[in-house]
Amino acid sequence: MTQPINVWKKTSTAALLALLLALPVTEGAQASGQTETGQTTLTQTVEQKNAAQAKAKEMVEALMANYGVTGAQYAIRDGGKVVLSGGTTLDDSGNKQNIDAGSMFGIGSVSKMYVTAATMMLVDDGKIDMDKPLTTYIPDFKMADERYKQITPRMLMNHSAGLYGSHYKNSMLLGDNDTQNYDQLLSNLGKQRLKSDPGEYSVYANDGFQLLELLVERVSGMGYSEYLQKNVSEPLGLTSTKTPLDTFDRSQLEPIRLPGIPNALLPENANILGTGGVYSTAEEMTLFSEVLSGKHPELLSAASAEAMLQPEYRNGVWVPDTKNAFGYGLGWDSVDLEPFGDYNIRAATKGGDTIMYHSALITLPDHDISIAFVTSGGSSVFNTTAGTDILLEYLKQTGKITNILPEQTFQKPVKQTMPASMDKYSGLYGTVGETRTVKIENGEIKMPALMSDMIPAQAYVYTGDGEFTSEDGRTVLGFDEQTNGHTYMRISSDIELPSIGTSRMAFYEVQKLDANPVEASAAEAWKQREGKAYYALDEKINSLFYIAPSVLTKTIKLDASGGYANGTKIVDADHAVNVAEIPVMNGRDTFDLDFSRQGGIEYLQADGRTYVSEDAIQPIYAGHASVVTIPASGSVRWFDIPASLAGKTLTAELPEGAGFAVYDANGAPVGLSVAMGSNTAVLPEGGKIVFGGAAGDMLKVTLGSK
Known part of the structure; x- marks a missing residue:
């Protein structure tokens, strides 16, 4: 749902907790290991028969050692049966334990597949035409841009509606299923323009799936959680697929943890249900994936499942690369996930990230095989890569592929003479939140780190055909003058994720900007x-x-x-x-x-x-005792921490639902009352503190000696 926020660095405190894994092997996994003819050979070794399980253990160990994962769960379903299931979690002491198959994780944006399926179920029932204007079904949906009337349910599902993207305010709460984010959806969108013509191109947009949630409710006459329960969970026998609005035992949720905090945090509630609010287990996700592959026509027709698997992204402006982790269908992040195409196997995937939970679902619809890989900590990119490796091992183990192709190797680029015509691509470029000056000098472009540092900062040299190649040979940069009149910098990269594999990504990094004289x-x-x-x-x-x-x-x-x-x-x-x-x-x-x-x-x-x-931010009162009152106009009050208070201990009497957060001069959190379950914090020099609660709450603050 959200872009992953790296709370941990790759070498985090989790790396200190690397212990031996002891993961269960299901009976189905032990019976695997078929040749291409489908017959089990007598000469196969135990290692060959359990290769997928060994790969799963390897992936979990790598993620927990190097990528901030504190809990991982996975499952493969083949022909309706779970053939591989397992995982590992950390207890409060940092010791590794086998995870229960019933442990529930937030699945983030994989939730989009549930609201997409719900929409398509209503299409099957003749209650929704996905190419009619959305206003047909939600007449009070309005925007500050007349083009909103062209938006259709299909455009919401394939990310092409032209919406700005996401409203995250008060969406991710600890132990709180407040629905205000969803309740304010239409009001927020009513003040907003569109950034493009509906249908012009696809770009990830969470708000579109919030609108689909509302669409399902308006057309069905049910609350969204109720609709999922009656039309998905009950027919499939899912007992651990819930939303924050459902009543269930919260102790089933996989704990979420932060470095330096000994106990698990309160449960994370992603209160944007259609976008990212579903909880589930790996095994139940793979059962739901059968619906998405058309194997449960009593719930979702095969025609609708197939429609969801079509390459919708090709209908608008898109990067020309054919090998890419992105390629939107209806709901799906990719309907032709690599490297499965190299084996002539169609694969679709959806990844998901909240703040603390991360997930990946990969399905091979023509083979009735799927894998789900969910974690607490980490990133959906890591989970998708790990899940791909495990699934390939399983396909080899069962004889569906002969061998796993070797990783591509890369050479240091050989610089070529750059034609003068490339100079026109120098200039000012922009992306969300920043502008960047691109300089092409002597056939080279220096670039900062990209993709959350997964592509390192380096120089790119001209290597012919209008393209520049990175020092490590893994990334190619080019410029595309697209049909919508914009010029984009294109990045194509085989991103190396040490210990877990590679991810092929192609995307537009920045857009060339015109000069904008200002009065x-x-x-x-x-x-x-x-x-x-x-x-x-x-x-x-x-x-x-x-x-x-x-x-x-x-x-x-x-x-x-x-x-x-x-x-x-x-x-x-x-x-x-x-x-x-x-x-x-x-x-x-x-x-x-x-x-x-x-x-x-x-x-x-x-x-x-x-x-x-x-x-407008004032220093916190430096006396021994004071009262902070939360105003009616906002949820919080911010204060500076003067040098004279550095090292003093703050103690606050907190009304129910109130709390504070303390940050050092660099903006790093050093005291989080809600997350840490503490009402005290040592104040850092030059930092900030924010108090929050209900309007009118009075928080009594005392400052102790250094």
Whole structure:
């Protein structure tokens, strides 16, 4: 659902907990190991027969040692039967334990497959035409852009509706299933423009699946959780597939953990159900995948399942590469997942990330085989890569493929003479949240780290055919002048994930921008904001986003010309609008910047949140005792921590639902009352503290000696 937030670095405290794995092998897995003719040979060794289980153990160990995973669960289903199932979890002491098959994980954006299937069930029933305007079914859906009337259910399912992307405010809460994010969906969208013509191109958009949830409710007359229970869980016999609004034993949820906090956190509730709010188990996910492959026509017709598997992404602007981890169907992230195409096997996949949970579902619809791989900690990219490796091993083990193809090798690029015509691609480029000057000098381009540092910072040299190749040979950079009139920098990379494999990704990194002259008085207003931080006022204090506070701050950054701020195009002294129209992934979650003033304080409206200028943040009271009152206008109050209070211990009397978060001068969290279950924290020099609660709450604060 969300882009993964790396709470852990690859070498984290989890790496210190690397112990031997002891994972169960199911009876089905022990009986596997067929030749291409489907007959079990007498000469196969135990190792060959259990190769997939060994690979699964290897993947789990690597993820727990190097990628911040604290719990992992997997299952393969073949022909209706679970043939492989297992996993590992950490207890409160950091010791590894076998995981129960009934342990439930948040499956993040794999939830999109459930709301897509629900929509298609209603298509089967003749209650929805997926190519009619959405307003046919939700007449009160409106936007500040007349093009919204062209949006159809199909466009929501294939990410081509043109929506800005996501409203995350108060969506990820600890131990709290507050529905305000969903309740405010239509209101938020009603104030928003579209970033492209509906159907022009596909780019990941969470809000579209929130709208599908609403569509299912309006057409069926049921609450969404009730619809899933009656039309998916009950017919399939799923007992551990739930949403935060369902009643179930929360102790079944796999614990979520943070380094430095000895106990598990409160349960994570992703309160955006259609987008990412489903909990499930690996085994139940693979059973649901049979519905998506057309194996349960009593629930979803084979025609609708096949329609979901069509390459919808090809209907609009897209990167030309054929080998890619992305290739949207209806709901699916990819309907032709590599490297399965190299074996003439059709594969579809969906990945999912909340803040703490991560998941991957891969199905081979023509073979009735699927794998689910879910974790606490890590990333869906890692899970998809690990799941791919395990599934290939299983296909070899059962004789469905003869051998696993070797990993591609790469050579240091040989620089070629660059034609002068390539110089035109130098200039200003933008993506969501930033602008970047691209310089092509002497046939080389220097690039920062890409894809959350999975592609390292390096130089790219011209290697012919309009392309530049990275120093390690794994990544190719080019420029595409697309049919929508935009020029994009294209990246194609075989991303190496040490110990777990590689992931092939092709995407547009940035979009070339035109010069944007700004009137003098407006330019001066933005210049005054340069480098200034704005802090979110309306995020509940039990939000998981306080673990990653960069999500809750916006620091204004202008390009050298002063025409763009944080990747948005400045239109006047108080407004800047999104210009990113980038297909696939990098154009997701766009925003406008709208400033206003009240009582001499400047506020920012962006991505559905209200932010206050750092100029309005006062130092916390330095006396022994004080009271912080939460105002009616917002959920939280921010304070600076002066040097004189560094090292002092803060203790707060917290009303129910109230709390605080403390950050050091670099913005790193050092005290999280809700996550840590503590009402005390040592104050760092130059840091910040934010108090939150219900309107009118009074938090009594005392400061102890150093």
